[in-house]
Amino acid sequence: MTDPQDLLRAMFAAAIGAAQPAQCLPPFLPMRPEKGRLVVLGAGKASAEMARVAEAHYGPPLEGLVVTRYGHAVPCAGIEVVEAAHPVPDAAGERAARRMLALAQDLGPDDTVLCLISGGGSALLPLPAPGVSLDDKQAINRALLKSGATIAEMNTVRRHLSAIKGGRLAAACAPARVVTLMISDVPGDDPSIIASGPTVGDATTCAAALEVLTRYAIALPEGLSKALKTGTLESVKPDDPRLARNEAHLIATPQAALEAAADVARQAGLAAHILSDAIEGEAREVARVMAALARQVVHRGQPFARPCVLLSGGETTVSVRGTGRGGRNVEFLLALALALEGLAGVQAVAGDTDGVDGAEEVAGARIDPDTLVRAHALGLAPRAMLDANDAHAFFAALGAQVITGPTLTNVNDFRAVLIT
Amino acid sequence: MTDPQDLLRAMFAAAIGAAQPAQCLPPFLPMRPEKGRLVVLGAGKASAEMARVAEAHYGPPLEGLVVTRYGHAVPCAGIEVVEAAHPVPDAAGERAARRMLALAQDLGPDDTVLCLISGGGSALLPLPAPGVSLDDKQAINRALLKSGATIAEMNTVRRHLSAIKGGRLAAACAPARVVTLMISDVPGDDPSIIASGPTVGDATTCAAALEVLTRYAIALPEGLSKALKTGTLESVKPDDPRLARNEAHLIATPQAALEAAADVARQAGLAAHILSDAIEGEAREVARVMAALARQVVHRGQPFARPCVLLSGGETTVSVRGTGRGGRNVEFLLALALALEGLAGVQAVAGDTDGVDGAEEVAGARIDPDTLVRAHALGLAPRAMLDANDAHAFFAALGAQVITGPTLTNVNDFRAVLIT
Numbered sequence: 001m002t003d004p005q006d007l008l009r010a011m012f013a014a015a016i017g018a019a020q021p022a023q024c025l026p027p028f029l030p031m032r033p034e035k036g037r038l039v040v041l042g043a044g045k046a047s048a049e050m051a052r053v054a055e056a057h058y059g060p061p062l063e064g065l066v067v068t069r070y071g072h073a074v075p076c077a078g079i080e081v082v083e084a085a086h087p088v089p090d091a092a093g094e095r096a097a098r099r100m101l102a103l104a105q106d107l108g109p110d111d112t113v114l115c116l117i118s119g120g121g122s123a124l125l126p127l128p129a130p131g132v133s134l135d136d137k138q139a140i141n142r143a144l145l146k147s148g149a150t151i152a153e154m155n156t157v158r159r160h161l162s163a164i165k166g167g168r169l170a171a172a173c174a175p176a177r178v179v180t181l182m183i184s185d186v187p188g189d190d191p192s193i194i195a196s197g198p199t200v201g202d203a204t205t206c207a208a209a210l211e212v213l214t215r216y217a218i219a220l221p222e223g224l225s226k227a228l229k230t231g232t233l234e235s236v237k238p239d240d241p242r243l244a245r246n247e248a249h250l251i252a253t254p255q256a257a258l259e260a261a262a263d264v265a266r267q268a269g270l271a272a273h274i275l276s277d278a279i280e281g282e283a284r285e286v287a288r289v290m291a292a293l294a295r296q297v298v299h300r301g302q303p304f305a306r307p308c309v310l311l312s313g314g315e316t317t318v319s320v321r322g323t324g325r326g327g328r329n330v331e332f333l334l335a336l337a338l339a340l341e342g343l344a345g346v347q348a349v350a351g352d353t354d355g356v357d358g359a360e361e362v363a364g365a366r367i368d369p370d371t372l373v374r375a376h377a378l379g380l381a382p383r384a385m386l387d388a389n390d391a392h393a394f395f396a397a398l399g400a401q402v403i404t405g406p407t408l409t410n411v412n413d414f415r416a417v418l419i420t
Numbered sequence: 421m422t423d424p425q426d427l428l429r430a431m432f433a434a435a436i437g438a439a440q441p442a443q444c445l446p447p448f449l450p451m452r453p454e455k456g457r458l459v460v461l462g463a464g465k466a467s468a469e470m471a472r473v474a475e476a477h478y479g480p481p482l483e484g485l486v487v488t489r490y491g492h493a494v495p496c497a498g499i500e501v502v503e504a505a506h507p508v509p510d511a512a513g514e515r516a517a518r519r520m521l522a523l524a525q526d527l528g529p530d531d532t533v534l535c536l537i538s539g540g541g542s543a544l545l546p547l548p549a550p551g552v553s554l555d556d557k558q559a560i561n562r563a564l565l566k567s568g569a570t571i572a573e574m575n576t577v578r579r580h581l582s583a584i585k586g587g588r589l590a591a592a593c594a595p596a597r598v599v600t601l602m603i604s605d606v607p608g609d610d611p612s613i614i615a616s617g618p619t620v621g622d623a624t625t626c627a628a629a630l631e632v633l634t635r636y637a638i639a640l641p642e643g644l645s646k647a648l649k650t651g652t653l654e655s656v657k658p659d660d661p662r663l664a665r666n667e668a669h670l671i672a673t674p675q676a677a678l679e680a681a682a683d684v685a686r687q688a689g690l691a692a693h694i695l696s697d698a699i700e701g702e703a704r705e706v707a708r709v710m711a712a713l714a715r716q717v718v719h720r721g722q723p724f725a726r727p728c729v730l731l732s733g734g735e736t737t738v739s740v741r742g743t744g745r746g747g748r749n750v751e752f753l754l755a756l757a758l759a760l761e762g763l764a765g766v767q768a769v770a771g772d773t774d775g776v777d778g779a780e781e782v783a784g785a786r787i788d789p790d791t792l793v794r795a796h797a798l799g800l801a802p803r804a805m806l807d808a809n810d811a812h813a814f815f816a817a818l819g820a821q822v823i824t825g826p827t828l829t830n831v832n833d834f835r836a837v838l839i840t
Contacts (some may be wrong), residue, residue: 255720292734295700302695
């Protein structure tokens with residue numbers, strides 16, 4: 001068999017590769033319109049790279065405007081690339097959103113808009129609806145995050161407080177045709193949720209948004225409460241005639257990335273099992289469950305026979321309590337190593353497919369059965385480092401980091417547990 | 421197909437049934453010795469019921485002493501049943517431990533000891549080693565629990581501070597033969613860990629115990645430190661000649677209980693997959709992972725085809741923050757219902773196989789896709805109740821509790837997620 005650590009590296013690379021705009025975007029690019037303009041709009045961590053790939057595909061001239069995260073810009077010839085703040089929006093994002101709406105309103109029936117959407121696009125296009133202040137929006141957002149509302153509930157509210165999301169950008173483009181190509185980083189891959197769906201019809205309503213705000217007792221300024229009650233903030237519905245000629249395609253998803261990794265494993269002669277493309281939960285607790293599964297495979301050949309690979313995606317969370325250098329994927333891995341206690345035959349890789357796990361330019365790391373032994377030999381205290389949320393420092397000291405550089409795409413977390 | 425909720429009930433009942441002393445003990449009971457005495461000793465939540473089953477099997481006369489938790493006694497004819505405190509030991513447990521050692525020292529080579537061990541036995545037989553005060557033991561125990569030491573590390577220390585555990589009870593029984601029959605409630609089913617193995621040789625050493633205490637910087641009284649260094653507190657090793665004629669058998673395990681539930685599912689025509697017999701972790705986070713797995717099965721037929729049942733055991737934990745009435749299994753279930761958001765086709769049961777989840781005489785509960793809808797209709801706030809650790813109140817209001825009464829056995833948690 002291939003060296004296990006090489007196989008782990010190859011699976012992670014395949015997952016990222018499957019989500020690279022250069023690989024997954026061209027097959028979905030529409031024909032240039034015969035008479036009208038082709039205008040590229042976009043938002044998200046991958047939007048600049050997607051724009052670059054579109055330029056390479058069509059050749060000049062190509063016009064448009066995309067907004068991406070600071071540091072994620074790549075040079076484009078005709079398409080303007082703007083950088084803005086993520087995850088907390090800033091004025092650069094708001095200016096870009098206003099300009100994008102203005103561009104959209106300038107289009108005619110012969111024009112085609114190519115809208116390139118990826119994760120992070122919601123924060124990168126912050127534009128409060130008329131009558132809603134940025135302060136209101138931020139206060140409601142903070143209250144929602146603390147309320148225990150589900151992601152779906154929060155998104156229902158957010159799409160109704162925006163002047164550009166919930167299909168509003170597409171409506172502004174009418175009568176032009178809009179082709180939206182999306183890289184998904186959300187559980188369930190719902191197009192209306194990725195970047196809050198600026199070009200996708202929204203089936204939820206003002207009434208539903210108000211119900212969520214009432215359920216979690218979130219205070220509203222009177223004007224906003226009235227606007228929701230009377231429906232003046234209604235988002236653009238899927239059956240809106242302005243969206244009739246539009247289409248949207250997922251060009252990369254967490255699931256497709258996992259399938260690409262599974263193919264690599266199968267080519268190496270290993271059974272691959274995709275547990276989920278959308279695991280959420282506290283990273284260290286997810287690790288304990290994964291360790292229990294691996295142990296069952298090792299000791300009892302259940303629920304899968306050895307050798308095999310357990311693949312999963314999604315987005316775990318870290319409740320930060322320490323002051324260390326960490327990220328959710330390396331926190332998962334350090335907790336996994338501790339829970340496995342050196343169990344023979346189990347190795348793993350975990351990383352963020354955007355190449356940045358937490359705040360560092362490190363994608364993730366790898367573990368093997370000797371990880372804890374090597375750590376102790378180096379004088380590291382694995383459990384204390386986990387408690388300090390210091391997993392980047394842990395894997396740096398071990399020389400077990402996975403560094404890819406910015407991948408210019410994002411299909412969220414990738415985890416592979418290899419059991420030989 | 422059988423009604424899903426009936427099937428969930430039947431699987432839980434089968435899991436408990438497989439661990440009932442009346443079902444699993446008789447096949448392992450040894451012959452009465454030809455000449456000598458047959459003496460029954462035992463400790464654990466199931467020990468009184470195990471003693472009762474032994475009496476029914478052998479008929480009178482049968483002598484001995486077992487210690488069980490307050491409320492877990494059942495009437496025996498010849499065997500004395502003592503009740504003591506769990507999980508925090510009390511003087512009744514210590515008196516019983518002293519008397520048990522005295523009984524053991526009174527035996528000859530023709531005698532056979534039947535030792536009946538189940539979960540909880542460690543706390544029910546508290547007897548500090550000579551030179552160790554109960555205060556010392558308790559202080560070290562508290563420090564260990566806070567230190568981040570693994571369960572294995574904690575047990576290594578505990579077995580070296582006891583006068584009865586770590587094989588010492590068996591050594592005291594020599595030259596009598598000792599047959600130990602155990603119901604396991606621990607991950608890995610290690611006989612030396614169940615009830616801290618009073619009749620099972622202990623492969624760990626004083627030096628290892630000292631290393632753990634040093635690693636986690638746990639302060640020791642000078643006398644105790646010296647006793648560990650010089651090895652005067654050494655436990656009884658597996659190759660000790662005093663244990664030469666002894667044997668130990670696991671008569672019930674979490675895995676066997678899960679297999680019994682799997683058989684019920686298969687007889688109903690459903691594929692059953694045992695994910696793990698030893699899942700640990702925060703109950704609500706374990707639920708989120710389980711929900712992600714169920715969602716993958718529903719949406720993609722991965723990693724298992726529908727219909728199927730996902731079975732798991734182990735012992736989750738609850739970090740109590742609220743003031744509600746809860747238990748780890750019902751907390752898991754309420755969090756699962758919230759994470760599933762009414763996903764069609766997914767139902768589940770979870771419960772403690774001892775019949776007591778948390779502090780209430782309720783074993784667990786059941787959920788179905790309408791659980792949240794019914795809760796909202798009743799004016800319940802599921803997320804707020806989860807935050808208040810109030811899952812027993814939640815399921816009581818819904819009429820979805822599973823009540824078995826004390827089952828007189830314990831193979832820990834049982835979870836079944838049925839996906840149709």
